[in-house]
Amino acid sequence: MRTIALPPLRLPFPQKLNPHNHQAWPHTVEWVKRFNLLPEKAIPYFRAQDYHWLSAYAFPEADLEQLILINDCMTAFYLFDKHWDDAPPDALESMQAPLLDALWGRPPGDAPEGPLExxxxxxxxxxxxxxxxxxxxxxxxxxxxxxKACVWEAKNKSNSQVPDVASYIRMREATGAVQPSFELAGVLGLVQIPPSVLEEPIIKRLNQLANHEITLFNDIISLEKEMRVGDMHNLVFIIQKQNEKNGTECSLEGAMKQAAKMHDDEVLEFLELEAKVPSWGEPLDTEVRRYIDVLRCWMRANMDWSLMSTRYKTPEAPAA
Incomplete structure (x- = not known):
């Protein structure tokens, strides 16, 4: 039961759902088993989880094969968190190195690669x-x-270092793994938009605002869970600490309201900026609209999934 009520938050985007949702999830469970990504005793718990709903809400237009691959990717992000939890910074960098080789398609080193690689x-x-x-x-x-942002976070934890609000928000764009999740739309051909167009200032800002909305909401909904495990890399806690450092009394409830206002301000700016997107001519305009819809779907998906998910309601079962 929550001791700090969730504030009302603005997110006026419609929910969409991929029709292949339930058909895709068993394939990912088998993928986890095939690559020995979890011990056998953890598979029933994993199978019963609801991670596939996030993919299905975020990518409603993906076909079955694409959705399976998206599920696998989201599962890998989840497993990174589980395997890296509380790892010292130096150990974390060593764990990441072979994964980066695999990610970039580099030849494997002399040591045998593990399941995640x-x-x-x-x-x-x-x-x-x-x-x-x-x-x-x-x-x-x-x-x-x-x-790299995960290493930064691990160093902060190791040194009991609490970042300031501006530094945290800047790094949170990376620590949430939101950007690679957005990039899947282009990787899988769900949008046919040249990467150069994504560098246009207005598109970059829309991308950043969507990223901020997702991570702000995640921090708001996960505050109590993270407090239970002693993880203070959460914007609400950091707002409170920064207020106290500046000589201003601030409760967690007050910090939560400040975070909620930041959330709604980001959404409002997204809506205002979306209405000002220029024309590049067809067919590019259609693809730009499709990309913006990916951002909208991701924001809606993250909120809807987070509110339904067991991840923020009860402690998770151990991975091993």
């Missing part, structure tokens, strides 16, 4: 069925940025 190579091989080199590079770069 083998699974990563399998995902890359299947992604390249759809992806251009440019999109795969974007995906790899964004996932590598996530890896």
């Amino acid at each position: 083998n699974a990563m190579r399998d995902m890359r091989r299947r992604m390249m069925k759809y992806s251009t080199d440019a999109w795969m590079t974007r995906f790899c770069e964004s996932l590598e940025a996530y890896f």
Whole structure:
């Protein structure tokens, strides 16, 4: 039961659901078993989880094969968190190095690769069925940025360092693994938009705002769970600490309201900016609208899944 009520939050985007949702999930469970990504005793718990709903809400237009691959990718992100939990920074960097080799398609080193590395190579091989080199590079770069941000977070935990609000928000763009999740739309050919257009300032800002909305909501809904396990990398807690440092009394409830206002401000800016997107001419305008809809679907998906998920309601079963 929550002791801090969730504030009302604005997100006026419709929910969409992929019709292949239930058909795709058993394939991912078998993929986890085939690559020995979890011990056998953890498989029944994993099978019963609801991670596939996130993929199905986020990518309603994906076909069955694409949705299975998206599920596998989301599962890999989940497993990174489980395997890296509480790892010291140096150990974390060592764990990440062979994964980065697999991610970029580099030849394996002398040491045998483990289950996660083998699974990563399998995902890359299947992604390249759809992806251009440019999109795969974007995906790899964004996932590598996530890896590096996880090391930054681990160093903070190791040194009992609480970042300031601005630094945290900047790094949170990477620690949430949101950007590689967005990039899947281009990697899998769900949007036919040149990566160069994504560098246009207005599109980059829409992308950033969607990223912020997702991570802000995640911090709001996960606050109590993270407090239970002593993880203070949460914007609500950081807002409270920064207020106290500046001599302003601030309760967690007050910090939660500040975070909620930040959330709604980001959504409002997204809506205002979306209405100002210029025309590049057809067929590119259609693809830009499709990409913006990916951002909308991801925001809605994250909120809907988070509210239904057991992840934020009860402690998770151990991975091993």
